[in-house]
Amino acid sequence: MNITDDRIKFLRLLSEKYRSRQQVCTEIINLQAILNLPKGTEHFMSDLHGEYEAFSHILNNSAGVIREKVDMLFEGTLTPRERSSLCTLIYYPEEKLEKINEEGRNTEEWYRFVLQNLIDLAKMLSSKYTRSKVRKAMPSEYSYILDELLHAQADEDNNQFVYHQKIIDTLLKLGEGDDFIIALSSLIKRLAVDHLHIVGDIFDRGERPDAILNMLMQHHSLDIEWGNHDILWMGAACGSQACIAAVVRNCLSYNNISVLEQGYGISLRPLVLFAEKMYDETDPNKAAKKAISIILFKLEGQIIRRNPDYGMQERLLLDKVNFDDATIDIDGVVHELKEKRFPTINRMDPYALDPAEREIMDELEKLFRESEQLQRHVTFLYNHGSMYRKFNGNLLFHGCVPLDEDGNLKALHFGGRIYQGKSYMDYADSIARRAYFSDDRTQKELDFMWYLWCGSNSPLSGRVVKTFERTFLSDESTWKEPKNPYYRYQDSEPVCRMLLREFGLYSENSHIINGHTPIHVMEGENPLKANGRLIVIDGGFCKAYQKTTGIAGYTLIFNSHGMRLKSHQPFSGMEAALSENLDIDSQSQQVATLDKRLMVADTDTGEMLKEQIADLEDLLTAYREGLIAAKA
Template sequence: MKDLKYLKLLSEQFPNIPEVSTEIINLKAILNLPKSTEHFLTDLHGEAEAFKYMLKTASGVIEYKIDQIFGDRLKDTEKRELATLIFYPKTKMKELDERGGIPPEWYKEALDYMVRITQEVSSIYTRSKVRKALPEKFSYIIEELLHIKECDPNKKAYKDKILTTIIEIGRAKDFIIALSELIQSFAVDKLHIIGDIYDRGPAPDVIMNVLKSHHNVDIQWGNHDILWMGAALGQQSLVATALRIALRYGNLEFLEERYGVNMRPLSRFAMNYYPEPDPELFEPQLINKELDQNEIKIMAQMQKAIAVIQFKLEGQLIKKHPEFKMNEALYLEKIDYDNYTLELNGKKYKLTDTNFPTIKPEDPYSLSTWEEEVIEQLSYSFKNNDKLQEDIKFLFNNGSMYKKYNGNLLFHGCVPLTEAGDFSTIEVNGEKYSGKKLMDFFDDIVRRSYSSKDEEADFKDWLWYLWRGEFSPLFGKDRMTTFLRYFTDEDEPELYKENKNPYYQARENEFTCKKILAEFGLDTEKGHIINGHTPVAEKMGESPIKGNGRLLVIDGGIAAAYHEKTGIAGYTLTYSNTKMRLMSHEPFISKQDALHKDSRDTISAVEVLKFDRPQKIADTDIGEKLSEDVKYLMQLLAAYKDGIIKEKYN
C-alpha cells in the first residue's frame, strides 16, 4: 500500500492485467539473455585511424567469432579476407572490382557468410533491439534472414532466393555494407573511453565524431580532455596550453581547418618578437608527418610565443589561488634577468634561452598589451567555434570523473593517496575532501564550470588545477616541469623529475585495490579497477594487471608518441558474458596495410577472468534496474487482481 501512488502512475502505462502481464513476461525473459559485450579503450590522444580500426575489429572479437563459426571450414587466409571485408567493405569491393569485376558467386558466398556472422553476434539481443538497429532500407529482408536457421531445410530455397535476388537487382554491395555495419555494432554493445581523447595525435575531432554517432558510449575524463574542456570555455591558461601542445606536435592544420582557430594574431605577434627561436627547444616534434622548413619555423615561433604567455597566465593563477599550493611553479620570478639564471632550492641553473622580450623583471607575470590582445582573440576563437563547442558539450554530457558499471570502477588516473596508503585530503573553504568525496567534489566542479558565468571564473580555474595540480586525480604527480624542460639544460635530470602519487606504487598491492573498491561501494572480491593515463612499459616487463588481478591498466600507448616506450601500440579490454580479455595491439599503419595482411592484428590476448557460468543481464546494473521494475509490475498485477486499482480497457 505504501507504493500505491507510484502504482497508480504505473497503471497509466500498463492499464490492465493483459498488458502488465505481457511486460512482466518480457522483462523476465530479457533478464535471462546473455550479458552483452563491453569494450574499454583509453588514451587515444588524437589517433583517429587506429581508434576507428579497433572499433571496426571490435579488438579481435569479430575475428574470434569468425573462428568460432567457421572453424576448419575456411582457411586462415579466407577468414582474414572475410574479416577485412567486414572492416572495410567499400574499399575491399572496389579493389576486387578493379581487378576484373566481382562474379555473382563471390557475392553469394560473401552474403551467406555475413548473414551467418550477423546471426551469431545479434543472438544475445532481443528481437526488438535488433529490429531497432536495422537499416531502414533493408530492415525487412535482414530480419527475415536473421531468423532462418542454417539447419532448416524448409527455408533453404527461400533464403537462397533472397540472396540471389539481391545480387540480380544490383543491391549486393549496399547489402554487404549494411551487414558489415551491423556486425561491427552488434559485436560491441557498450563502449567505455577511459580518458585522454585529445592532444599529441592529429585528429581528436574525428574521434569525437565517431563517439557522437556511437549507440552506447560513456567517457571518464582524462587530464587532456579537461584541458580542452576548459580551453573551450575560454579559460586562458588552458587555451594557451592547448595551443602550445598542438604546435609542439605540428598539429596546426587541425587547429585552423577543423576547429577553426584563427592563428593569425599569434603568428603575427610571434614573428615580430621571436624571429629566431631556438630550433632544438621549439621546433615541432613530428611523428608520421612532414613539414617544410618555413612551416616548421613559423610553428617554432608560435610555440615560443604561446609558451611565454602560458607561463605568465599560470603565474597569475597561482597567486590568485593560494589554496592550489603551487608556489614552486612560480618560475618567472625566480629568474635573474641580468645573468639569466634560475634559482631553485638554493641552487642556480643557467637558462638555455635568454630571449624574453615581453617579460618585465619587476612584474614578470603581466601580459603586454599585444599579448593580451592575442590571448583574447584566441580565447574568442575557442569559445565561438560551433564544432569545438559541440564536441565539448558531448564531453560534459557523457563524461564523468569516474563510473561504477557492472561491478567495476572506471577512472582515468588515480585516487590520490598518501605515502602511508591513506586517502589524500585537500581542504577547500573549510571543507575536507578525500577518496570518493574528493572525486565527487571535482566532478561537481567540472559540471558547474560549464554552466558558470564569466564572472564566476573560479570554477574554470579549478579545471586548470585538474590539468596539473598535485592532488588532481587526473594528473597524479607532484608537479609539471614543462617550463624547466624548455629553458634549462638536460644535464640536470633532477629538475625534470615529476614524482607520481603514491597510488601508482600502492596499486600493485591487492589490499589497496580492495580498499578503493570498498570506498566506492563495490564488491572487493568481484570488482575491478580499470585505469588509463600511465603507459605500461610492456617491453620492459611491466604487467598491465595489478593488485593480484583487481586492477587493470589499459594504457598501452595507442598514440604513436608512446610506441617506443611501451613496445606495443595499445591495449583494449573486452568484457563479454563469459570472460574479460586484455588485448595488446601492433601499430596501425594504414587501411591498405590492414586490408592486405595475412594474419590477425592483435599481438596477444590475455584472459584476465573467466566466469564460472555465463553472465546474464540479470547479473548487470541494467538487470538490477529491470528486476526492480518487475517487482513493481508484480505489485501492480496484484493490485489489479485485488481490485485496489481498477483496470482500464479501450
C-alpha cells in the same frame, strides 16, 4: 495489498504505459527473459591521443572479437585467406567493396558466397540478445529483410530457406548487394560489442582527435571517463585562457596545429605574426611556441596566486628568474636558461600579460568559444563523460585517487571544506560541469579546470608537471615529475580493495581500470597489478610512446565468461589492411575467469530490470484487486 498513497500515484502513472493486466504480464515475461540472457560484451580503450587510424581499426575489429568469431565459425569451411578477406570487408565495407569492384571480383557467385557468410556470422552474434534488441540494432533501411534472414528456421520442405534465397536473388537483381553488405557489416560490429568504455585522453599528440570524436558520436552505447588531456580541451572550450594557452602550446609541440585550424577553425595567425616580431626564430612555429609558453607561464602564475588552496606555490618560477644573466635559482641550485631574451616580461610584475599578449588571448578565447565543432565535441564529452564511473562491479577512472604517503585517502582543502576519495571525485566532477554549463560560472571554476589538467593532486594528473623546466632548462634532472603516492600503491592489493570499498564495490570480481600511465612492456612491466585487482590499459596507442612501451596499446574485453586483456602491435595502416587484408596482431591474456557465466541479471542493467519487474508486479496486483482500473 498494503500500499501508500505515493505508491498508488506512481502506479497510476505506470498504468498509462501498461493499460491492462495482459500488457503488464507480457512486459514482465519479456523482462524476465532478458535477465536470463548472457551479459553483453564490454570493450575498454584508453589514451587514444588522436591516433585515429589505429583507434578506428581496433573499434572496427572490436579488439579482435570479430576475427575470433570468424575463425570459430568458419575454421572448417573457409581458408585463412578467405577468413582474413571477410574480416577486412566487415571492418571497412565501403573501401573494400570499391577495391573488389575495381578488380572485377564482384561476381554474382562472390556476392552469394559473402552474403551467406555474413548472415551466418550475424546469426551467431545475435544469439545472446533478444530479437527486439537485434531488430533495434539493424540499419533501418534493411531491418525487415535482415530480421527475416537472421531468424530462418528449418521446416519440412525447406520453404523458408527457399524464400530467403529469393530475397537475396531480388537484392542482387536490384543492384543492392553492396549496400546490403554494408548494412550487415554494421550490424555485426554493433552486435560484437554491446558497450564501449573510453577511459580518458582522446586529445593531443596524434593529429585527429576530432575524427575520433566524430566516430564516437555515432556509437550506439558508450561512456567516457575524462582524462587530463580531455579536461584541458574542455577547459579551453569553457573559456579558461590558461587552458587555451596550454592547448595551443601542445599543438605546436606535437606539430599538429591542423586539428586547431582545419578541425576546429581556430586560426593561430595573430599569435604567429606577434611571435615573429618578438623572437629571433626562422621557423614561425618555434617562435609561436616561445610566445605562447611565456603567456602560459604568466597565466598559470596568476591562477596559483589566486588559489592558495591548490598548494602549488613552488611552481611560481617566473619571479625567480634573474633576467640580467638568464639564470634561475631552484631549491638553492642556479641553472642557466636556454632562452636569453624575454621581451614581453615586466620585471616588476612578471605574471602580467602585456597589451599585445592580452589581445591575442582574448581573440583565441573568442575563437574557442565560437567554434561550433569544438563546442559540439565538448558537449558530447560532458553528456557521455564523468570523472569516474562504476559499471558492472568495476571502477573506471583515468588517473588516480590521490593518496597520502601512508597509502590512505589524501585529505584536500577546497573552499573551506575537506574532500577525499569519492567525495573529492564528485566535487571535481561538479565543478567541471559548472564551468561549462552554469550561466553564472566564476573565474574560480575556470581556474579549477586548469588545476584538473596539471595539479599535483588532480585525480586526472597526479604529478608535479614540469613544463617550465622542460622548456627552459637543459639539466634533465629538473624534468622529473614526482607522482602522487597512488602510483606507488598500485601494486598493493589492500590499498586497491580499500579504494573499491570507498566507491561501494565489495565483490571479489571487482577491478579498478585505469589509463594515463604507459606500461613499459619492454622493461617487463605488467599491466595487471595488485594480484589482478587493478588493470592499467595504457600501453601506447600514441606512436611517440611505442619505442618505450614496446606495443601499440592495450584494450580490455569483459564478456559473460570473464575478462581478457588484449595487447596490440602497431597498425600498418588502412591501405595495407585493404590491399593485403592485414589486421592488427593482438595477443590475449586472461585476467579473470568466472565460475559461472554472467547473465544480464548479474549486471547493473539487470538491477534496473528487477526494479521494473517489482513495479510491474505491484501494478498487476493493483489491477487484480481493483485499486486501479484497467484502461484496455
